[in-house]
Amino acid sequence: MEYLLHLAILFSIYAILGLSLNLIVGYTGLLSVTHAAFYGIGAYATALLLIKTDIGFLMSGLIGIILAAIIAFLIGMVLSKFDGDYYALGSMGFCIIAFSVFLNWQDLTRGPLGLPGIPKPEIFGIEFSTSALFVILAAVILIAIYFACRCIANSSFGRVLKTIREDEQAIQVFGYSTLYFKLTVFVISAMMAAVAGSLFAAYITYIDPSTFTILESVFVLAIVILGGLANLRGSLLGALLLIMLPEILRFVGFPGEIAGQMRELTYGAMLIALMLWRPQGLIGEYKL
Amino acid sequence: MDIIPQIIANSIIAGSVYTLIAVSFNLIYGATKFFNITHGVMTAIGAYAVFFFGKQMGLSVWVAVLIGVLIAGMIGWLLDRFIYRPLREKKASQLALLVASLGAFTVLQALIAIIFTSRFQTLTHGVGVQKTFEIAGGIITQTQVLIVIAALVVTAGLMFFLKCTRFGKAVRAVSDDNEVSKIIGINTDRIIGIIFFIGSAIAGLAGILVGFDTAIEPTMGLVLLLKGVIAAIVGGIGSIYGGAIGALLLGFVENFGIIKIASEWKDAIAFGLLILFLIFRPRGIVRT
Numbered sequence: 334m335e336y337l338l339h340l341a342i343l344f345s346i347y348a349i350l351g352l353s354l355n356l357i358v359g360y361t362g363l364l365s366v367t368h369a370a371f372y373g374i375g376a377y378a379t380a381l382l383l384i385k386t387d388i389g390f391l392m393s394g395l396i397g398i399i400l401a402a403i404i405a406f407l408i409g410m411v412l413s414k415f416d417g418d419y420y421a422l423g424s425m426g427f428c429i430i431a432f433s434v435f436l437n438w439q440d441l442t443r444g445p446l447g448l449p450g451i452p453k454p455e456i457f458g459i460e461f462s463t464s465a466l467f468v469i470l471a472a473v474i475l476i477a478i479y480f481a482c483r484c485i486a487n488s489s490f491g492r493v494l495k496t497i498r499e500d501e502q503a504i505q506v507f508g509y510s511t512l513y514f515k516l517t518v519f520v521i522s523a524m525m526a527a528v529a530g531s532l533f534a535a536y537i538t539y540i541d542p543s544t545f546t547i548l549e550s551v552f553v554l555a556i557v558i559l560g561g562l563a564n565l566r567g568s569l570l571g572a573l574l575l576i577m578l579p580e581i582l583r584f585v586g587f588p589g590e591i592a593g594q595m596r597e598l599t600y601g602a603m604l605i606a607l608m609l610w611r612p613q614g615l616i617g618e619y620k621l
Numbered sequence: 622m623d624i625i626p627q628i629i630a631n632s633i634i635a636g637s638v639y640t641l642i643a644v645s646f647n648l649i650y651g652a653t654k655f656f657n658i659t660h661g662v663m664t665a666i667g668a669y670a671v672f673f674f675g676k677q678m679g680l681s682v683w684v685a686v687l688i689g690v691l692i693a694g695m696i697g698w699l700l701d702r703f704i705y706r707p708l709r710e711k712k713a714s715q716l717a718l719l720v721a722s723l724g725a726f727t728v729l730q731a732l733i734a735i736i737f738t739s740r741f742q743t744l745t746h747g748v749g750v751q752k753t754f755e756i757a758g759g760i761i762t763q764t765q766v767l768i769v770i771a772a773l774v775v776t777a778g779l780m781f782f783l784k785c786t787r788f789g790k791a792v793r794a795v796s797d798d799n800e801v802s803k804i805i806g807i808n809t810d811r812i813i814g815i816i817f818f819i820g821s822a823i824a825g826l827a828g829i830l831v832g833f834d835t836a837i838e839p840t841m842g843l844v845l846l847l848k849g850v851i852a853a854i855v856g857g858i859g860s861i862y863g864g865a866i867g868a869l870l871l872g873f874v875e876n877f878g879i880i881k882i883a884s885e886w887k888d889a890i891a892f893g894l895l896i897l898f899l900i901f902r903p904r905g906i907v908r909t
Contacts, residue, residue, distance in 0.1 A: 364716050366723075411896050415903075418656040418715055422850060423899065426892040429847060437885040547843065551727055558720065590738070594731040601727030605704055608721035612713065621716040 338464035342536055344576045345471035346529045351556040351568035352482045353525030356518050358554065359562035359619060360486060362498030363416060363515065366550040367408070367424035370431030371523040373545030374401045375530025377435060377442060380451045380540050390454030394531035398524045405523030406516070413515035416501060428547045435542035447541025454535040461535075471532055478525055482565050485521065494518055495563070498619065548597060555600040558607055561617025570615060575600060623758060628876050630759030634834075636872025637772035638827055642849025643856065643864035644776055645823035651796040651859040652816045653709075655718040659700055660824055661846025662729040665839055667693040667825025668832035669733055672742055689829050690822045697821020700725055701814050726842070734839040744832040764833045771830060775823055776865045783861065792816060796859065824849075844888065851895045857907030866906055870894075 350368060357365045378397030382388060412423050435442050442448065453462045454470065461467045485491050496504045497511050505511055534540050552575070560571025579596045587595050612620035642664070649657050667689040675685030704725060708718055745751070751762040783789035794802040795812050803809050828841065848871060856867020871891060878890040898905065 362716075364719065411900065415899070418719055419854075419899070419903075421716070421719055422656060422854070423895075426847060426851070426895060429844070430889050430892050433885065433888050437883075548727065551723055554720070554723075591735055594735045594739075597727050598731035598735070601724040601731065604724030605721050605728070608713065608717045608724070609704070609707060609711075612717050621714055621720060 335464055338468050340576060340580065341468050342464065342471050342532075344572055345468070345475040346533050346536070347553070347556060347576055348475055348569050348572040349478050349529040349532070350526055350553045351560065351572045352478055352565055353522040353529075354553050355557045355560075355562065355565060355568045356482060356485060356494075356522045356525075358557050359564070359568075359617070360491060360498065361494045361515060361518055362619070362621075363519075364418075364421040364554075364621070365412075365424040365519070365522075366421060366547060366554060367428040367431070368522075368526050368553045369545045369547060369549035370428045371401045371405060371526035372530040372533070372549065372553075373431060373435055373542075374404060375527025376534040376540050376545070377448070377530075378527070379531040380448045380534040381441065383452050383454075383535070384448065384450065389456070390531075390535060391456055394528065397531050398527045401523045401527035401530075402520050405520045409516040409519040409523075413512045413519065425547060428550055432542060432546055435545060442542070445541060445543075447539060448534075449539045451534050451538045451540070453538065467536055471536070474528060474532065478528065479565060479569070481525075485518075486563075486565060490514070490517075498563075551604075552600060555604055558614050558617075558621075559603060561614035562621065563619040564614075564617050567614055567616045624880075626756075626758035627760065628880065630756065630761050630765075632873040632876040633869070634761065634765045634768055634872070635876060636869040637769045638831055638845070639848050639852040639868035639871050640772040640865045641775055641823055641827035641830075642845055643852035643868045644779055644861050645820040645827075646846075646849050647853050647856075647859050647861055647864040648779065648792075648816055648823075649820040650853070652792060652799075652813050653705065653718075655705075655715045656722070656850070657705075658719065658722040658846065659697075659725045659729065660722075660820070660849070661842035662726050662733075663693045663697060663821045663824035663842070664828025664831065664845050665733055665837065665842045666696055666729065666828070667822075668744065668828040668837040668841065669737055669839075670825070671744055671829050671832065672737070672837060676744065686826075686829055690825045693825020693828070694818040694822030696729075697824075698814055698818040700821075701817040705817075706810055706813070730839050730842065737839065739839050741836045741838050743836050744829075762834070764830065768830045768834065771826060772865075772868075775826075776861065779861050788812075788815075847888070848891055851891050853905075854895060855898045855905055857905030860905075860907050863905055863907035870906070 350372060354368050357363050375397040378400050379393045382393030382396060383390065408427050412420060415423060436444055453460060461470050493504065493509055493514050497514060501511050556571035556575050557568055559574060561567025578599060582592060582595050607614060646660050649660065670689035670692045671685045674680045674688050675682055704721055705718060708721060751764060753760050753762050754766060783792055791807050791812050794807055795809050799809055852868035852871045853864045855870060857863025871894060874894050875887050875890050879887060
């Protein structure tokens with residue numbers, strides 16, 4: 334039971350990452366591989382504030398989200414001028430920079446040693462110390478994020494995003510400042526990734542830079558593409574399948590180090606196969 | 622001791638490594654117009670092939686290097702034949718190709734880690750046995766001399782090859798317009814296959830040289846790729862000559878940058894240079 338709850342919590346965290354990345358990749362058609370950076374910013378901000386201050390989980394999570402928003406705004410100012418492969422490359426570069434900050438700013442992040450002993454979250458006097466309680470917290474946040482994404486996707490703002498994806502120049506002719514829209518969705522998505530980071534830090538109670546590499550971004554991208562681009566239910570499906578996948582591999586029985594590599598190998602191969610035979614994913618509405 | 626000659630030497634060496642990757646990346650980009658992420662992992666493939674044949678099987682260094690370069694080239698050709706060419710035939714977008722290459726990158730990197738473990742390895746047997754040369758106050762090792770020579774030979778060779786041979790003419794035609802080349806009877810798929818072979822072989826060579834100079838690990842490809850691509854964009858994407866110029870500039874900026882800043886931030890400096898160019902001169906020095 335404990336094990337199923339653990340999987341459910343991981344599913345919630347990755348579903349949040351998948352949903353938020355789908356806003357950029359699926360709806361706006363911009364290939365971003367920098368999601369792990371904002372996930373990490375949220376996680377580190379929450380972890381540091383929980384360890385060093387006593388402002389509580391909600392406040393530290395909020396500060397993490399604001400910090401992610403500010404950084405996303407600055408990065409997005411540059412990134413939003415581009416599209417296609419330049420966008421992908423720029424986002425990849427930023428992900429590597431963020432990783433090197435987590436790794437090398439040792440006074441703050443303790444570098445490769447990581448941050449142990451992050452306290453479990455406490456909100457309004459309820460301490461979410463058991464998995465059963467934590468899964469409720471994670472599920473509530475996931476549902477909130479899902480409806481927020483749905484609101485965005487169905488709003489006029491979301492329709493503009495889809496038009497940017499289909500033909501950026503056409504909508505510019507109608508007087509829309511596409512840079513502003515791309516920047517806004519990037520910031521919103523980064524804030525949601527930071528929420529996932531806060532949850533992760535408080536749940537695992539230990540974080541180190543190796544969680545927030547570019548491979549994590551590729552993993553979230555695989556979730557989005559497998560489930561389906563521009564379909565929010567697809568991201569939930571993708572997260573579910575890809576969280577189950579390593580558990581299935583676990584039953585096959587690979588030794589520890591190889592198991593991690595097998596996971597990467599599998600989702601890498603899956604990305605190739607999807608591009609070759611089903612570029613829109615399982616239930617997607619748009620293909621790259 | 623004056624430090625400037627050493628920094629200049631280091632800049633040229635770093636620039637030469639980036640040159641090898643940037644020109645081969647540009648060669649492939651020119652013909653296919655997509656960001657081939659897998660190009661990065663070719664460096665690790667070359668290096669690990671030398672590790673296997675040279676150090677574990679005990680073949681002589683030159684034979685091992687030759688095998689390593691050929692294996693990298695072959696794998697590049699196979700990737701094109703079985704992944705990128707079918708995608709091109711399906712008229713997949715550049716982003717779909719990019720995602721597929723990201724998948725292939727993840728698969729190959731994980732495979733190397735499974736076979737050879739993810740520990741650091743060295744290609745040479747002892748430490749500090751390399752012959753060193755002193756030029757105008759800067760000290761460089763034998764391997765580093767080879768790196769500089771390789772970069773010069775490869776760049777000059779490619780430029781000659783593209784300009785003066787019949788095959789080079791066909792490559793330029795394919796780079797210019799794939800459809801028209803097909804119409805006038807050029808076997809574009811064959812040409813692109815050969816380009817993948819040559820480009821990947823050059824990247825393999827770069828990985829081998831880096832391996833002899835420092836050490837190898839399965840993840841070495843990503844940072845090398847990022848530097849190579851930054852150099853390629855800064856110089857002018859798709860241009861051989863531009864790639865070399867951009868690589869040298871990047872080498873100098875990085876190494877002079879770390880006089881004032883700690884050397885962990887090299888990657889951040891490189892990315893900063895890319896952002897400056899993306900904002901002020903997005904088509905690079907040579908303006909392709």
